[in-house]
Amino acid sequence: MAGSKTYYLTTPIYYVNDVPHIGHAYTTLACDVLARFKRLDGFDVKFLTGTDEHGQKVEKSAQVAGVAPQVFTDRVSQNFRDLVGVMNYSNDDFIRTTEPRHVASVQALWKRLQDAGEIYLGSYAGWYSVRDEAFYGEDELTKTPAGKRIAPTGAECEWVEEPSYFFRLSAWQDRLLEFYEKNPSFIMPPSKRNEVMAFVKSGLKDLSVSRTTFKWGIPVPGDDAHIMYVWLDALANYITAVGYPDESGAYAQYWPADLHMVGKDILRFHAVYWPAFLMGAGLQPPKRVFAHGWWTIEGQKMSKTLGNVIAPEKLVSTYGLDQTRYFLLREVPFGNDGDFSHAAVMQRINGNLANDYGNLVQRVLSMINKNCGAQIPQPGPFTEADKTLLEAAYGLLPSVRAEMDAQAFHKVLDVLWAVVGDANRYVDEQAPWTLKKTDPPRMNTVLYVLAETIRQLAILTQPVMPDASAKILEQLSQDAGARGFAALGAAGALVAGTPLPTPQGVFPRFVEEPKA
RNA sequence: GGCAGCGUAGCUCAGUGGUAGAGCAGGGGAAUCAUAAUCCCUUGGUCGGGGGUUCAAAUCCCUCCGCUGCUACCA
Numbered sequence: 001m002a003g004s005k006t007y008y009l010t011t012p013i014y015y016v017n018d019v020p021h022i023g024h025a026y027t028t029l030a031c032d033v034l035a036r037f038k039r040l041d042g043f044d045v046k047f048l049t050g051t052d053e054h055g056q057k058v059e060k061s062a063q064v065a066g067v068a069p070q071v072f073t074d075r076v077s078q079n080f081r082d083l084v085g086v087m088n089y090s091n092d093d094f095i096r097t098t099e100p101r102h103v104a105s106v107q108a109l110w111k112r113l114q115d116a117g118e119i120y121l122g123s124y125a126g127w128y129s130v131r132d133e134a135f136y137g138e139d140e141l142t143k144t145p146a147g148k149r150i151a152p153t154g155a156e157c158e159w160v161e162e163p164s165y166f167f168r169l170s171a172w173q174d175r176l177l178e179f180y181e182k183n184p185s186f187i188m189p190p191s192k193r194n195e196v197m198a199f200v201k202s203g204l205k206d207l208s209v210s211r212t213t214f215k216w217g218i219p220v221p222g223d224d225a226h227i228m229y230v231w232l233d234a235l236a237n238y239i240t241a242v243g244y245p246d247e248s249g250a251y252a253q254y255w256p257a258d259l260h261m262v263g264k265d266i267l268r269f270h271a272v273y274w275p276a277f278l279m280g281a282g283l284q285p286p287k288r289v290f291a292h293g294w295w296t297i298e299g300q301k302m303s304k305t306l307g308n309v310i311a312p313e314k315l316v317s318t319y320g321l322d323q324t325r326y327f328l329l330r331e332v333p334f335g336n337d338g339d340f341s342h343a344a345v346m347q348r349i350n351g352n353l354a355n356d357y358g359n360l361v362q363r364v365l366s367m368i369n370k371n372c373g374a375q376i377p378q379p380g381p382f383t384e385a386d387k388t389l390l391e392a393a394y395g396l397l398p399s400v401r402a403e404m405d406a407q408a409f410h411k412v413l414d415v416l417w418a419v420v421g422d423a424n425r426y427v428d429e430q431a432p433w434t435l436k437k438t439d440p441p442r443m444n445t446v447l448y449v450l451a452e453t454i455r456q457l458a459i460l461t462q463p464v465m466p467d468a469s470a471k472i473l474e475q476l477s478q479d480a481g482a483r484g485f486a487a488l489g490a491a492g493a494l495v496a497g498t499p500l501p502t503p504q505g506v507f508p509r510f511v512e513e514p515k516a
Numbered sequence: 517g518g519c520a521g522c523g524u525a526g527c528u529c530a531g532u533g534g535u536a537g538a539g540c541a542g543g544g545g546a547a548u549c550a551u552a553a554u555c556c557c558u559u560g561g562u563c564g565g566g567g568g569u570u571c572a573a574a575u576c577c578c579u580c581c582g583c584u585g586c587u588a589c590c591a
Contacts (some may be wrong), residue, residue, distance in 0.1 A: 014566060015591045025542065124589090135589070191521070195586045208589060230591070266587070337584095346529090347540070355553050363550035370549085408551085414539095414544095428555040433548075505551055 007038040008254040011049040012262050012270075013097060013237050016076045017057050019201055020083045022295050022340065023263060025312040030292065030409065031261050033329065036463035037404050040485050042293045046254050048241045049084070050095030052234045054227075059216035069216045073098060086313050088321055088466060097233055098217075106228060106236045107221045108245035109281055112169065118280040123162035124208045127157040135160075152178075164340040165210040165226060172276040173204045179275060185288060187271045188407065189335040192264065192291045196271045207273065235274045239283070257286040259407075267291040278401075281337045290407050293337035310340070319510065320447065322465035323349050329409040329464055349510045356420050357457070358507030361472055363427065364450040365503035371436055375452060376477075377444035378496040386449045388425050392419050393456040394489045400460055409464075416460055423453050451476060452494050459483055471506050 011028045014020070028049055035047035053073040062072035077096055083285045084091060095102065126135040127149050136149075136157055143149060149157040180186060180197055188195035210226035211217075217227035233328045238257055242250040262270050267289065275285035297308045328349045332338030368377060382390070396419060403411040427450065435443035458472040462483065473483055477498050486492070 017591070052591070057591070191585080192534085194520060198586070199588075202519090202587070205588075230588080232588080234591085261567095264585090266591080269591095272588085290567055331528090340530095350551095350553095351540075354551060362549095363553080365550095367549050424554060425556095427549075428547075431547080436549085437545095477537045507551080509551060509553085 003472070004044045004255055005042070006046070006258075007035075007043040008046045008242070008257045009034055009036065009259040009261065010241075011091075013050040013052040013081050013095065013234055013264060013475065015052045015055075015057075016073050016080070017055075017061055019309075020079050021313065022297075022310045022312060022328075023302070025081070025083065025087055026295065027261055027263060027292065028083070028089055029087060029115040029325055030334065030407065031259075032087070032091070032203065033092055033325075034259070034404060034407070036466065037400075038438065040459075040462060041401065044253075044487065045092070046242070046250075047091045048093050048095060048238070049080075049089070049091045049095070050237060050241075051080050051097070052230070052237075053077060053096055053098045054217040054233055055230045056214040057408055058429075062216075070098060079359055083312060086316055087325070088222075091407060095237050097237060099240075099256055102237060102240045103218050105240035105244045106233050109236050109239070110232070110279070111281055112281040113277065116280055116282065117211065118216050119165050120168070122164060122206075123161050124167045125161040125168075128160040129155040129509070131271070132209075134139050162212055163226075164208045164212070165220060165223075167209045167232075167273075167277070169204045169207040169273070169276055169282070169322070171254050172280070173200055174270065175279065176200050176204075176276060179279075179285065183287075186275075186285075186286060187267070188290045191417040191489075192267055192335075193244070194269075195265065199268065200272060204272075206511045230354040231269050231273060232277065235269065235277065238274075238286070241279075256284040258288065259409075260289045261293055262285050262289060264291040274447075290335070290378055292335055293332070296339045298341045299339055319345055321365060322468040323353060323507070323510075325464055326353060326413070328394060330413045332410065334407055334409045346510050346512075349507070352417065353507035355510045356417065356424065357461075358505060360420055360424050360427070360450075361454055361458075361475070362503060362505055364447060364454060365475055365500065367432055367434060368447050368451060368500060371432075371440075371442060371502055374500050374502070376494045376496050376498040376500065377448050379448035382439050382445065382449070384491050385426065386428065386445065387491050389419075389449055390454055391421055392422050393453040396460055397485060397488055402514060413464065416457060419457060423450060423457075450514075455492075455494060456488060459485065461490055466507050471504070475503055475506075477501070 011031050014024055018024070023453045031047060031049070035045050051073075054327050056074060059069055062069040063400060064070055071097075079095060080397055083089070110119070111466050117163050128135050154364075177197065177200055179191065180200075184193075187196050208231075209229040209232050210220050212225055212227070214227060217230065220226035221471055236244075238260065239251065239255060244251055244255075254440070260274075270289045273293075278285045295302065297310060300306060300308060302309050312324075319327070323345075327345050330348060330352065331340075331344060340398045368374070396415065399415045400412050403409075403415060426446075430446045432443045432446045435446060454472065455478065458469045458476070458478075462469040470483075476494065477500055478487075482492055
């Protein structure tokens with residue numbers, strides 16, 4: 001689709017040493033909804049997710065498991081590929097950092113940075129704990145009377161120096177700040193932007209970008225003793241996937257990315273290091289990095305020790321796929337932290353989905369089925385009330401689009417549900433069950449207006465709830481060709497006489513199973 | 517410690533100078549098309565405490581209390 005508007009968005013690549021949980025599911029879900037929305041809105045979308053498979057931890061886990069790192073990572077990365085099916089993600093690509101295309105891309109990026117004078121060989125020195133496999137800052141350590149340095153974890157540290165390549169991050173402070181100033185929505189939400197800018201203003205040190213202490217990673221070109229620092233490796237996946245180092249084709253078409261979606265824990269890497277790497281290599285930085293919040297579970301932090309980590313499969317099997325997708329995006333203003341509780345999910349499923357939206361669809365389709373010969377009824381002249389509701393429904397796209405472009409998924413749903421509420425009030429005010437006896441043609445008009453309103457809603461809820469929305473659209477006899485945003489409004493209006501199937505409930509109430 | 521932000525109805529939050537708001541929960545009523553769903557009305561707040569500016573402050577300023585985030589090489 002040359003010449004059409006493109007939209008390239010990415011999730012982080014997930015570290016294979018983790019087991020997928022609600023946090024991973026949430027990040028990719030947000031991207032999936034945006035990707036689906038943009039496709040329906042006529043964009044040529046590229047939606048990327050994948051796994052980060054290098055690093056010392058993976059090397060060690062493989063050792064513990066008694067297999068080669070590649071065998072290990074083939075196995076565990078499958079968990080994340082499975083998540084795609086579980087959550088019904090529509091990604092166009094799934095990248096793995098162990099793929100040849102990525103190795104070539106990262107090494108090309110390295111050479112370019114080196115040629116530009118952005119990388120130099122120095123030595124990395126610091127207090128290192130063998131037990132923790134981590135360096136600590138001087139101020140983090142406590143000193144024993146004997147002069148030993150003890151890490152916060154209680155591990156003893158020793159002074160270590162090793163050769164390392166460095167990226168001249170210190171030289172990028174002013175250019176980064178200038179970039180943030182010129183692109184006020186590069187980092188979202190604004191509170192996070194302030195934090196990043198405060199961090200950069202406080203001064204940047206050169207960044208160690210290679211290690212000699214492990215082997216499982218991408219070798220530095222021309223110096224095999226060094227393995228590239230994981231973040232340089234990981235971040236480059238975003239350009240690998242569009243064909244870098246080939247800068248024609250997909251790269252020219254999709255880069256710079258429109259959006260990198262990230263958890264707030266990895267914001268700095270995306271908002272500071274990544275644009276510096278790219279600009280250092282003479283490449284364009286992405287247009288936006290959005291840092292979303294964390295979920296707590298029933299008011300508690302998720303942790304392996306508490307044993308309250310929720311597997312996405314469990315959510316889907318308990319509450320339903322679209323119900324889970326809806327809850328995650330409706331419950332919490334996107335960008336904020338939120339709490340996942342069973343009571344809150346129940347309230348959302350039964351209140352918003354079963355009672356408000358599902359029941360609206362069911363009551364309207366049932367009346368049409370029973371009183372209009374199971375066909376789209378023939379409308380008569382529209383009253384003011386009819387026009388008011390139809391205009392509200394027909395006017396949804398611009399508001400929904402604006403909220404989507406701000407990644408305000410909760411507001412997208414607020415906007416849609418305002419019309420759900422309008423429609424339910426309209427049913428009660430118009431009382432078609434009374435019109436059935438007093439004024440059947442008027443009843444037909446009312447039911448037509450309602451069916452047409454539901455059509456708008458179902459088209460617009462597709463990104464968040466693809467399966468349920470498809471069921472509703474099927475019940476309105478709208479085939480796949482009539483479900484894009486081009487069909488919104490009068491252009492795709494329902495045609496009187498169209499036969500409709502027998503309605504079936506789309507959002508069942510969640511009934512608590514009695515404890516055995 | 518430094519920087520930033522927050523504290524508004526039982527709960528989650530909107531409102532950033534001009535007569536206190538929404539959703540949910542609670543109470544009452546209407547309707548009966550529908551998944552006993554829906555609709556209407558309604559209870560409820562000295563807007564964290566104190567001080568100040570102003571004709572007027574949840575909104576601006578000061579101070580105190582409480583909470584949160586950031587303060588670089590673990591993904």
